[in-house]
Amino acid sequence: MTAPPHANILSLATATPAHSLTQEQVVDEANRVFAARFPKFAYMAPVFQNAGVLRRQFAMPLDWYLRPQGWPERAAAYDAAALDLFCEAAGRALADAGLGGDEVDVIVTVSTTGVSTPSLEARAMARMGFRPDAARVPLFGVGCAGGATGLALAARLARAQPGAKVLLVCVELCSLAFNLEALGKADIISTAIFGDGAAAAVLACEADGFAAVTGMAEHTWPDTLDVMGWEVGARGLEVVLTRDLPSFVRREIRPAMEAMLAAQALGLDDVGRFVCHPGGMKVIEAMEAAFDLGQGALDHERAVLADHGNMSSPTVLFILDRARRAGLPRRSVLTAMGPGFTASAVTLEAA
Structure with missing residues (x-):
């Protein structure tokens, strides 16, 4: 089949x-x-x-x-x-x-x-x-x-x-x-x-939804295990943040995203909206600069960060929820970065 x-x-x-x-x-x-x-x-x-x-x-x-x-x-x-x-x-x-x-x-x-x-x-x-x-x-x-x-x-x-x-x-x-x-x-x-x-x-697959997942990709940078993660301490999990993440994002995310999209025969100009995990305000600003979006373009990201902070994995889905209620463009890319250091991207086509 x-x-x-x-x-x-x-x-x-x-x-x-x-x-x-x-x-x-x-x-x-x-x-x-x-x-x-x-x-x-x-x-x-x-x-x-x-x-x-x-x-x-x-x-x-x-x-x-x-x-x-x-x-x-x-x-x-x-x-x-x-x-x-x-x-x-x-x-x-x-x-x-x-x-x-x-x-x-x-x-x-x-x-x-x-x-x-x-x-x-x-x-x-x-x-x-x-x-x-x-x-x-x-x-x-x-x-x-x-x-x-x-x-x-x-x-x-x-x-x-x-x-x-x-x-x-x-x-x-x-x-x-x-x-x-x-x-x-x-x-x-x-x-x-x-x-x-x-x-x-x-x-x-065999049911109607508000968006279809039409592509997916990941990029893991070498020698970046120390960017973020957990250490096991005596009292539990302890946060690891050892690099300037906004500078890393500003420098590295665009070529990685271009490569991930190229594998789907797409470019940055084919994306109507990026739905980005907001690691923090400076990370949001770095994403806007890296993708030439203009300051303030990631408005739902700022709103979710203001109302809930960074909740780790659910955060980008909170943003997608706001974006779909406001009306998704024909094509959007949901993206988030995490320990590895890895960027994940999911391409969505609006129903």
């Missing part, structure tokens, strides 16, 4: 946890906690004002983060909060597609901010009503690139099994890596920009 030409995105939904803080509230607490213990905090403090973040949502209440938390406490928080977000986002996506959990054939789960075995989709089986024979595909380690990488994988799986309904769920609890005992530059930056959230989408 010949595989269908494309997988269609039938629905897209998002979810955030209930604990919401303004950036001003975060700054007040950061000053109280860090200023006396981190001599360079006053130098780093403008990061909070320049991050482009106005509000974020967190898995746990504020006082939880102000107490020392070890591996067991962080793991327990991840298992409970990530499962709730998984089910909320997945339930909304399935409802929007007019499907029940028992109609899902494949579940792709993307999460890199916690370690759960069995993984989240297994924990959600009974609550979501998934069939016992549904295929489980957990994806770990791709970080902020996971929204694009997961969407590409879900599209591949939908094409490989014509008629199958594939559920993609991205869940990240970045806040669980906040660590009062770690006071490096990367920790201050992560405290200023990261938030928690989830997004889900349903894909299938």
